[in-house]
Amino acid sequence: AQKITQTQPGMFVQEKEAVTLDCTYDTSDPSYGLFWYKQPSSGEMIFLIYQGSYDQQNATEGRYSLNFQKARKSANLVISASQLGDSAMYFCAMSPDGTNNAGNMLTFGGGTRLMVKP
Amino acid sequence: DAMVIQNPRYQVTQFGKPVTLSCSQTLNHNVMYWYQQKSSQAPKLLFHYYDKDFNNEADTPDNFQSRRPNTSFCFLDIRSPGLGDAAMYLCATSSSGTVYEQYFGPGTRLTVT
Numbered sequence: 692a693q694k695i696t697q698t699q700p701g702m703f704v705q706e707k708e709a710v711t712l713d714c715t716y717d718t719s720d721p722s723y724g725l726f727w728y729k730q731p732s733s734g735e736m737i738f739l740i741y742q743g744s745y746d747q748q749n750a751t752e753g754r755y756s757l758n759f760q761k762a763r764k765s766a767n768l769v770i771s772a773s774q775l776g777d778s779a780m781y782f783c784a785m786s787p788d789g790t791n792n793a794g795n796m797l798t799f800g801g802g803t804r805l806m807v808k809p
Numbered sequence: 810d811a812m813v814i815q816n817p818r819y820q821v822t823q824f825g826k827p828v829t830l831s832c833s834q835t836l837n838h839n840v841m842y843w844y845q846q847k848s849s850q851a852p853k854l855l856f857h858y859y860d861k862d863f864n865n866e867a868d869t870p871d872n873f874q875s876r877r878p879n880t881s882f883c884f885l886d887i888r889s890p891g892l893g894d895a896a897m898y899l900c901a902t903s904s905s906g907t908v909y910e911q912y913f914g915p916g917t918r919l920t921v922t
Contacts, residue, residue, distance in 0.1 A: 726910060734897055736852070736913035782851060795840065795903045795911060799851035 693718045695783050695800035703806050704773045711758070712768040712803045714783030723785050725766040726797065727757065730780040739781075742766060770805075778807045812836050813914035815900050821920045822890050830885040830917045832900030841883040842911065843875060844899040852899055858883060859905065887919075895921045 694717045704710035716725065727739040742750045742757045750757045758767040766785075770777055783800040814833045822828040832841065839860050844852035856865045858877045872894070874886040887894055897918050901911040 728913075734899075734916040734918070736899060736901070736911075738910035738912070741910060795905075796842075796854055796857065797852075797911060799853075801851050 693720065693723070693785050693787075693798045695785055695798055697783055697800035697803050699803045700801070701804040701806065703808055704770075704777075706775060706807055706809050707772055709769060709771045710773055710805065712770070712781050712783075712805065714766045714768065714800060716764050716766060716783075716785050718785065720787050723787055724795075725757070725759070726784045726786070727755070727766075727768045728782045728784060728799075729777075730782060730802075732779070736782070740768070773807045775807050775809060778805060780804050813900060813902055813912050815898075815914035815917050817917060818915060819918050819920070821922060822887075823922055824892065825889050828887050828890055828919070830887075830898050830900075830919070832883045832885070832914055833881050834900075834902045834912075834914075835881070836902055836904075836912060837880060838902035838904045838912070839880065840903045840905055841877060842901040842903075843873075843883070843885050844901065846897040846899055846916070848896075855885070890919070890921045892921050895919055 696715045723744045725742045729737045740750050740752045740755045740757050742759045749759050754771045756769045780802045782802045784797040786795045786797050816831050842857040843855045846852040855869045872888050876884045897916045899916045900914040903911045
């Protein structure tokens with residue numbers, strides 16, 4: 692079974708500053724994928740970034756980067772230069788390696804509400 | 810260029826009255842998922858279709874059913890909604906053989922009166 696833990700229910704960050712959202716995971720799968728999604732108040736889940744367990748380099752997508760520490764089983768999201776539009780819920784999720792053609796079931800953490808202050 | 814469409818966005822139903830939520834996609838993805846998200850909680854997978862193969866999560870109540878008549882459409886049927894079924898219902902799609910993201914629709918917020 693897979694488990695995702697996000698220990699920060701809510702966080703504030705000043706506009707234009709960087710912020711780190713924590714995520715730890717537990718799994719017995721030899722390979723897996725880690726994801727971050729953003730959920731604004733409108734409800735839609737927006738994919739941000741993906742990290743494969745065998746990827747050697749940390750993933751980056753624009754202002755988003757994933758600080759992947761496999762030995763510590765952590766996959767923290769770093770948002771640089773925060774913007775007011777970044778205020779939202781952020782979910783960390785993981786799935787078994789999707790290349791087994793069985794679908795890509797996601798297990799989500801409890802989420803972190805980020806609030807960006809002007 | 811909407812990719813995953815859910816209708817309606819808001820649905821009100823009465824206790825015990827069957828309700829159907831719909832999802833359609835223009836991505837031609839072969840996997841479709843339904844998630845339930847209660848207030849201030851994480852999304853919880855109810856079931857998914859891999860092509861025509863239906864896969865139910867072990868703890869999904871029998872009250873929840875799904876249909877997928879073709880690749881593009883998937884329906885969530887709640888046979889006898891209870892007050893505890895009030896939630897956001899999210900539909901998502903993905904393409905098998907990759908490890909990449911699921912694409913989510915905007916969700917349908919269900920209210921049970």
